[in-house]
Amino acid sequence: MHEVEGCAGSPRSPVAQRPAAARRGTRRYARTLCALLAPAFAAMFGTALADVAARNDSELKAALAAAPDAARGASLYGTCAACHGPDGGGVADGSIPAIAGQPQRVLVKQLADFRRSQRLDVRMEHFADRRHLGGAQDIADVAAYAATLSRTTAAGIGDGTMLAAGGRAWIGRCAGCHGGTGQANAARALPRLAGQHAAYLERQLLDTVAGRRPNMAATHRGVLNGLDPAEITGIADYLSRMK
Numbered sequence: 243m244h245e246v247e248g249c250a251g252s253p254r255s256p257v258a259q260r261p262a263a264a265r266r267g268t269r270r271y272a273r274t275l276c277a278l279l280a281p282a283f284a285a286m287f288g289t290a291l292a293d294v295a296a297r298n299d300s301e302l303k304a305a306l307a308a309a310p311d312a313a314r315g316a317s318l319y320g321t322c323a324a325c326h327g328p329d330g331g332g333v334a335d336g337s338i339p340a341i342a343g344q345p346q347r348v349l350v351k352q353l354a355d356f357r358r359s360q361r362l363d364v365r366m367e368h369f370a371d372r373r374h375l376g377g378a379q380d381i382a383d384v385a386a387y388a389a390t391l392s393r394t395t396a397a398g399i400g401d402g403t404m405l406a407a408g409g410r411a412w413i414g415r416c417a418g419c420h421g422g423t424g425q426a427n428a429a430r431a432l433p434r435l436a437g438q439h440a441a442y443l444e445r446q447l448l449d450t451v452a453g454r455r456p457n458m459a460a461t462h463r464g465v466l467n468g469l470d471p472a473e474i475t476g477i478a479d480y481l482s483r484m485k
């Protein structure tokens with residue numbers, strides 16, 4: 243597991259002590275490397291998933307009820323920064339999503355889902371586990387910090403070919419909940435989709451349709467099931483271009 247901890251570039255790692263410019267370069271490199279190493283991670287962690295045993299809702303409820311401390315969350319975020327970037331902007335190729343500025347409770351829900359294998363990604367399940375985030379308070383704090391970040395990483399967009407179909411489908415089927423411009427709505431626990439990397443969005447839509455996000459509401463899955471492939475690609479592209 244130590245190689246992976248190095249990949250995470252935690253604040254204690256030597257990476258953090260080097261000059262800022264070199265550090266940024268190294269981080270970019272580390273993020274690319276992390277993305278490229280995904281299949282290897284999958285092989286390494288596949289067996290460790292028993293540790294991410296299915297849990298009930300009590301941790302999610304406790305994390306949502308906790309009084310979040312963003313300053314404490316900043317130090318926990320050191321691990322996350324290696325992949326999601328110090329600005330929380332993720333990677334434009336969509337391998338890693340932007341999380342900056344998402345409502346705290348949206349982030350808490352996703353972290354809790356990864357912790358109980360309701361969202362499946364070996365890297366995230368590993369870094370959201372109990373060794374990295376001890377409990378409900380840590381989840382609340384790191385989410386509160388990520389919510390305060392403002393991105394400098396530009397969104398990765400699609401190729402533009404399916405935009406018209408995507409725009410129509412978005413307005414017709416999705417905007418009623420997510421709003422025309424895909425902004426966050428903390429009160430309704432709606433994630434911000436505007437400006438998210440297109441390839442990431444497309445993957446989430448396909449994963450949800452394929453049943454790989456079991457904790458996504460059944461009604462939501464139903465709406466996504468009604469989309470054809472062109473609409474899925476187009477919606478992802480359409481949203482990625484929004485500010």
Ligand code: HEC
Pocket residue numbers: 250276318319321322323324325326337338339340341349352353361362363365366369370374375384385388433445
């Ligand atoms: C090794 C790389 C890596 C590290 C480290 C990492 N993440 Fe992630 N994270 C990912 C990937 C990859 C995804 C997308 C998974 C997918 O496609 O479903 C993701 C997804 C997420 C999401 C879901 C975003 C959304 O829009 O639904 C959240 C929230 C998140 N990460 C938060 C964190 C936090 C907080 C930390 C630190 C405790 C962290 N991540 C550490 C790679 C990483």
Ligand code: HEC
Pocket residue numbers: 339351352411412415416417418419420430431432433435443446447457458459461462465466469477
């Ligand atoms: C009934 C209201 C509703 C409708 C209609 C709806 N959504 Fe959602 N959507 C939500 C909520 C709530 C969430 C947060 C789900 C969660 O907690 O995992 C969400 C999450 C998402 C996510 C996950 C983002 C991430 O990274 O985790 C995507 C992508 C998405 N919606 C796309 C769409 C698209 C595309 C449509 C139209 C085809 C659509 N939604 C229609 C309410 C809705």
